[in-house]
Amino acid sequence: MEVSKAVSERKSIRSFLDKKVSNELIKELLHKSARSPSGGNLQPWKIYVINNESMKKFLHFQEKWTKPETPAYDIYPPKLKEPYRTSRFELGEKMYELLEIPREDKDGRIAQVMKNFRFFDAPCAFFCFVDRQMGPPQWSDLGMFLQTFMLLAKEAGLDTCAQEAWSMKHDSVSEFVQADQEDILFCGMCIGYQDETQKVNSLNSDRRPLQDWAKFL
Numbered sequence: 001m002e003v004s005k006a007v008s009e010r011k012s013i014r015s016f017l018d019k020k021v022s023n024e025l026i027k028e029l030l031h032k033s034a035r036s037p038s039g040g041n042l043q044p045w046k047i048y049v050i051n052n053e054s055m056k057k058f059l060h061f062q063e064k065w066t067k068p069e070t071p072a073y074d075i076y077p078p079k080l081k082e083p084y085r086t087s088r089f090e091l092g093e094k095m096y097e098l099l100e101i102p103r104e105d106k107d108g109r110i111a112q113v114m115k116n117f118r119f120f121d122a123p124c125a126f127f128c129f130v131d132r133q134m135g136p137p138q139w140s141d142l143g144m145f146l147q148t149f150m151l152l153a154k155e156a157g158l159d160t161c162a163q164e165a166w167s168m169k170h171d172s173v174s175e176f177v178q179a180d181q182e183d184i185l186f187c188g189m190c191i192g193y194q195d196e197t198q199k200v201n202s203l204n205s206d207r208r209p210l211q212d213w214a215k216f217l
Contacts, residue, residue, distance in 0.1 A: 006151040011205070013159040013190065014095075014115065015198035016122040021191055023051055025156060026124065033149040037141070044138040045145045046129040048177040055123065058176055062117060065172040072170040072184045083208065091205050098199045116165040122190035127166065127173055129183040142186055153191060161190040 026049055034043065050058050080088065101108040119125045130142055150160045166173060166188035173185050194201050 001155040003151065006154040010150050010154045010160070011203070012161040013122075013192075013194040014120045014161060014200045014203075015195045016120055016159070016190065016192035017195050018121070019123065019193045021051065021124040021158065021193075023049070025158075026051065026126075026191065029149055029152045029156060029158075032152050033145055036145040036148040038144075039137050039141060042134075042138055042141065044130050044134050044141050046131075046179070046183060047126050048129070048179070049124070049126045050177075051124040055119075055125070059118060061176055062169075062172065065169075067171070069169060069171045072167040072186070075164045075167060083212070087206075087208070094205075095200065095203050098203055113165075116163055117169065119163075119188065119190045120161060122161070122192035124191040126189050126191070127177060128186045128189065129174075129177075129179050130186050131180075132182050132184055139186070146187070146189065149189070157193070158191055159194040163188040163190065 030047060030049075038044070076088070096103070096109060096112070099108075099112060101112060103109075115121075128142060128146065130138060146162055150162065153160050164187045167185055170185045173179075173188075174183070179185070
């Protein structure tokens with residue numbers, strides 16, 4: 001697969017088939033992803049894979065977790081300004097329209113959000129942590145690593161969904177994977193094969209026109 005094709009076809013998948021993904025394939029993709037750019041070659045990503053039995057154990061563990069948790073960080077800035085606020089709003093409305101969940105159906109919308117915490121039924125996933133010592137440059141390294149993984153996964157016939165929502169479950173996830181206390185949970189990553197019969201997987205996010213964000217001097 002050409003890189004340009006992988007970029008155009010990759011998207012966030014929110015419904016997966018009950019079809020296993022081998023640990024050997026995940027190891028291969030992670031190994032290749034480690035070639036992602038990293039300032040000073042710090043390679044700040046710390047990855048915990050859950051698959052097969054560990055996935056079952058984690059989902060069972062999550063059901064029992066009732067303690068309130070402090071998010072690892074703010075996913076979005078408070079008082080998000082334009083054009084970012086509109087981009088986020090329009091994506092959400094587009095998704096709920098596909099799912100036929102109207103604005104007044106608060107319970108339905110919450111139920112859809114909560115599917116994040118079952119990885120949208122993906123059979124495999126990983127969590128990406130980073131040391132608290134690291135700053136914005138190293139967090140950008142995480143983004144490049146995750147993008148590389150998602151493109152390689154697409155090449156291998158897999159689908160993915162990067163989930164910053166997991167930052168709201170920092171405490172419970174850290175306990176399960178036995179992460180170091182000085183590490184922060186950045187995101188989760190669903191991995192599997194998309195269920196093409198589900199409307200939500202037809203969602204394609206829009207992109208603002210090039211002239212809105214790029215200037216040639």
